[in-house]
Amino acid sequence: MDRLVEIRDLRVAFDGVPVLHGIDLDVAPGEALGLVGESGCGKSVTWLAALGLLPAKARVTGSVRLGAGELVGAPREALETVRGKRIAMIFQDPSSALNPVIRVGRQICEALRLHRDLRGAAAKAEAIRLMEMVGIPDAPRRFDLYTHEFSGGQCQRLMIAMALAGRPDLLIADEPTTALDATIQAQILELLARLRRETGMATVFISHDLGAVAQICERVCVMYAGRIVEAGPVERLFAHPRHPYTRGLFDAIPQMTGPRRRLVPIPGTVPDPRALPPGCAFAPRCTRAHDACSRARPDLLAQPDGRTLACAYPVPEARADSFSMERAMT
Amino acid sequence: MSRPLLLEARDLVRIYRSRRGLTGAVTEVRAVDEVSLKLRAGETLGIVGESGSGKSTLGRMLLGLDPAQGGTVLFEGMPLPRFGTPIWRRLRSRMQMVWQDPLSALDRRLTVAAQIREPLDIHRIGTPEERPARTASLMTAVGLRADQGGRYPHELSGGQRQRVVIARALATNPALLVCDEPVSALDVSIQAQVVNLLRDLQGQKGLGMVFISHDLKVVRNLADRVAVMYLGRIVEEGPAEQIFAEPRHPYTQALVSSIPVPGRPLDARILLQGEPPNPAARPPGCAFHPRCPLAQGLCRTRVPALRVPEPGRAVACHVTAGAQSPVAA
Structure with missing residues (x-):
């Protein structure tokens, strides 16, 4: 490039x-x-x-x-x-x-x-x-x-x-x-x-x-606590967010169409830079986090679909599909 | 619609006078211009509009914080007493306000528990022995931990501070809560937490709420009815679902279409020309006509009345409201 x-x-x-x-x-x-x-x-x-x-x-x-x-x-x-x-x-x-x-x-x-x-x-x-x-x-x-x-x-x-x-x-x-x-x-x-x-x-x-x-x-980088956690072409990344933080950001936005529903906030708050959690900085707020997430920080790795992602337990592709279906219907 | 009327505003007018320079002529700004609205107990009314539309002034007037030059505010059927009088002070325990910036709404030298307790002391609610328990239960109700009561505002995050402000507003068990841009200063993920908190309160307390915001997405999620303001006047009002699904006023249509939605291309929007005019130099006729794609001759000369094209909705537009529709009472 x-x-x-x-x-x-x-x-x-x-x-x-x-x-x-x-x-x-x-x-x-x-x-x-x-x-x-x-x-x-x-x-x-x-x-x-x-x-x-x-x-x-x-x-x-x-x-x-x-x-x-x-x-x-x-x-x-x-x-x-x-x-x-x-x-x-x-x-x-x-x-x-x-x-x-x-x-x-x-x-x-x-x-x-x-x-x-x-x-x-x-x-x-x-x-x-x-x-x-x-x-x-x-x-x-x-x-x-x-x-x-x-x-x-x-x-x-x-x-x-x-x-x-x-x-x-x-x-x-x-x-x-x-x-x-x-x-x-x-x-x-x-x-x-x-x-x-x-x-x-x-x-x-x-x-x-x-x-x-x-x-x-055309392209977007999602940042959390001083690191890029997910990046890729806008359509793909927004249609199928795979980092739980990206997904959480979308869920937290009130929708303009469809039935009114409770918003899904990301629990907790952004960590203090002076006291970053060990491992993945998002782990304490992440619903998908395993024990390992608070021990080792995932690297930002290239994915087959052209995006880069720093997550050990990302939102699976299949669930991402149903997510976009649900999005298309509302 | 059987719930009792909590708040009613009739033809409210607020005029600010300003002078350009020392010797300049005094100009009058009609910040709020003949606004009427009704709020039933347990209902949430959203007020949307851009800066300078008068929505914050209106919010302050509803509580009597800003005096009206014309019109009246009725709270539970009684005219609102004058600002600062003992009766008004007593009434204030029934009507509370939540501001945009929690840090400036809180006293930074008092612990949050002390600030949540303060209204209980002022309005002599419960015995002094009962107040710490009531303070703790208020903190739990807004999702704060009791051990955070000893903290100072700067030790809390923005979302937590806004929870403190809301807990303090709820301390006196108000019937009316006026929220002026309560989540605008918060990050998206935290915004959702506070919006959910306000939604829970709607359900639990039968609280009447006036929710002032420029963020239509948040308003859609919270309000039962919505009033759209433009340069001091209500230009459209109706059930939230309908206002956002089928806006009738050209300004509401532009406002709704201006919200960036992922996946919708830029050119699918109605892009308004120009900017909201200076309230001190309000255009004659319909104030929106210089920016309106549908404006006709009449719009330039005569202010459109708020008409009722169908029950429950009101629109002030010569073109889209229908000339035959009855004028709103």
Whole structure:
């Protein structure tokens, strides 16, 4: 496989407490990859570490290769040619990521100057084109407004415009729709899907919303307690989740069709990274766990159907079939 | 529908005044605009809408926490007393609220048992000797272990904290519980635990519940009836099953179709143009018309009345409600 980014054994520790326990992840050019998991599972930390955006107290080891270059431990100057230019990132809360006292047009122009050396009228014209591309109506007039004069959804569009300024090969979207209203969420998802079609940039979509991930991603990685527990093509993995945690996430979502039923929560809570259970970190919450699960941690292994899975007693294929039948009927 | 009426709101209006800058003109925001609703004992009413739709303000008004400029709230048939008066305080033991962020709703310097017990002390429920046992039974009822009573809020997880808030709200045996986005701040797996807890309470206590949320999936799972709000007004109301299966108002239709469902392609959705308008600059006529795919001439000039196209349902739309349908009382 042609690879744009290659992450190998990426580990992160804060104050000596490991929170990311060796992530192996590839992103192909133009691919849409989803990263799913609950808060604290390490899905954001993976990319903040890759881009050198973690505070100094974080200890990052392993390797993140972008083309021929190594990002882990790279000097600041080298990272600055990557951040925003080759890999851009947008965040959950756009209004806190934009500068409230600088006009939005100038903020986009600044990105254009840094990444593409555009200045003056050329930068302004390109900034307006980007604003129109992300769906800001009446862009020439609104070029000179401040962020508080835009709604939350429009601020997210502006963030995306700024991210596009460097013509990145990869856009990391970290919970980009979580803070937005339902109808606006739908618009932003549509925008991200359209931009990927039009520009051919790869997208990593970090989200806890399985529905949103299903709609815009081709491949998905499910993370739990700092490790990838299951990964594979979206349709296969979502139709037949095999890791009990993936399956549990689906069961916990209320359905929009069919009879109302009691939800099936995952018992317990996410473990404290300072006191991870021995063996499989999910074992204490897992309904399928055997004694062995709390002794030995299962490795992430390739499966015949193209997914990777880290579980000693996964949801069997047969039961996965009946699960999808039941799903199709409701 | 034989159960007694617990709560009734008639034509509630809440206006916020704001000024742009020091010398700017005062603008009025009608956060809640002539909202009427009824809740029977044991029933759960879901209120859905996007930010700025007035759903949280409405929730606060139902408890008298936010004064109404117009309209009345009747609790068990009696008008709600004024905020802060002794009668209102006494009544508050019968109506409680659960907030979105449990950490800011709890006192971080008190143990959780002390906080669950506090309403018992305030409302003098039981003798002081009985209260520790009652506190312990409340903790068990919401799925907390009695030994967790000595913990402080920061020592608990988000889901456990929300359980503490719910236990505290239930301490006085309320008849009405208003929940404002109670599970929005929680992770999916924990969300399900709290939703199940609320469902159990519905069954056990005959508790009337107003459940305010932007998450339609959760509302569908909990509510008997649903009211959809847009810019301060109810635009559609009806049984939860029907609202989600056959929404009639174009806004509800877009809202329901905007929920990402695994397996449904993106382009199968109704994608609304634009954003919810600023409540301070409400469009004339139907407030939804600038985004509405069905808008006609009339929609731009006249506010549609809430009509009853079939018993139990109400829709405020010139196009889909049917002009012949009777106007909701």
